[in-house]
Amino acid sequence: MPTPAAPPPAAHDDTRRITLALCLAGFSCFLLLYGTQPLLPQLSETFGISAGTVSLSVTAGTGTMALLLIPFSLVADRWGRERLMRFGLLGAALCALASAWAPGFALLVLARTLLGACIAGVPAAAMAHLGEELPGHVRARVMGLYIAANALGGMAGRLLSAVVTDFSGSWQIGLAALGSIGLLVAIVFWRLLPPARHFEPRSLQPGLLMADIRRIYADPGLPWLFTTAFLSMGAFVGLYNYLPFRLVQPPYGFGPAAIGSIFLLYAVGSYSSAWAGRQVARHGRQRILFGMALLAALGIGATLADALWLIVAGLGIFTFGFFAVHSVASAWVGHRAGPRRGLVSALYLSSYYLGGSLLGTAAGWAWSHGGWPGVLAALLACAGLVIGIALRLRRLAGD
DSSP, X not given: OOOOOOOOHHHHHHHHHHHHHHHHHHHHHHHHXXXXXXXXXXXXXXXXXXXXXXXXXXXXXXXXXXXXXXXXXXXXXXHOSHHHHHHHHHHHXXXXXXXXXXXXXXXXXXXXXXXXXXXXXXXXXXXXXXXXXXXXXXXXXXXXXXXXXXXXXXXXXHHHHHHHHHHHSOHHHHHHHHHHHHHHHHHHHHHHSOOOSSOOOOOOOHHHHHHHHHHHHHSXXXXXXXXXXXXXXXXXXXXXXXXXXXXXXXXXOOOHHHHHHGGGGHHHHHHHHHHHHHHHHHHOHHHHXXXXXXXXXXXXXXXXXXXXXXXXXHHHHHHHHHHHHXXXXXXXXXXXXXXXXXXXXXXXXXXXXXXXXXXXXXXXXXXXXXXXXXXXXXXXXXXXXXXXXXXXXXXXXXX
16 A cells, blocks of 8 residues: 655644644633632622622633634634634733723623633634644644643633732732733734635525534433533532632631642643543543543542642542543534534533533522532532433443
8 A cells, every 4th residue: 555645844834833823822712711710809809799799700701702602603614713713812812901900890890701702712713723724643632732722721821810919919910911921822823823725614504504403402412411511610610719718718828829829730630631532442431421520529529628638639639530521521522523513512612611600600609608518519419410411421322
């Protein structure tokens, strides 16, 4: 059999540029999106509002992103992905800078809402762009790098905003630092991303679109995987949103930098995502999803302890399990998606971020009325439902 011809140098160059550009885009999106999360106690004190209300500075952005992922995925399918990603990154950076100097909480939430709207255009287009523009033998590797860049951006944003706030004494400077980085990335991305070579516009005819949606929700696995994304991300955001409120209280007395350091545990999640992908090949999706859902629930339960090392260990265990569940579920969605991969991915991501927004905010009610045990009860309910779904999905044939 003849050896396949090597791709021309131009193709190699485009692959490198696309990989770097989209990894930078993923990094910047999540750097900006969660920048207020470690600052919630400071924002609550500054504006004189409750823990549940101040969490809107996080969930307004993630909720808007969740709601716009599907419309933007359709826009990208019809009119192209490059412009959507370029303007999305630039707009997100400008909104992040605006939120840093908002004179009131309502305007801060408005800026974070617009930030989420801008960011929605990036993941709505990025995964489909990777699938179209990269050769098949590198797609899986680049997709893994893209997801790792997302996690790294989320960790860096939380840590950087907390550390800059702690050393400057101003949460405004912490958010401005993130916005400045986002602006720099947007400029680099604008110049780095090569023109699309394989994009073909897709029809937005309502009849065809509704037929695709009906087929997706008639699938025996996809709606349950969407629900898994909703519940697991809700537990994840709830845990990371309200644990800082516990840790600023006696006997812990954490400051912003110490609280920001807990987000270094995202590195555990980056490892577990890759680990779970390898384990699926050996043990199957069903077993890994079920086992990691159990592990996540165990981690949540461990945070009920008073000893700090047990709290941190529980958070690490939960983070490992959560990212593994997300990795397995998102890959399973791609496996079952069929011809309308862009729409199915958008539905999964929309469920994922909507769960983080709705359940992450609802956990504030549990904190206000039941303290940390109340938050724990709500999060364990989410984890228990994910375990139940994992058991149900074990019955799927051919997976």
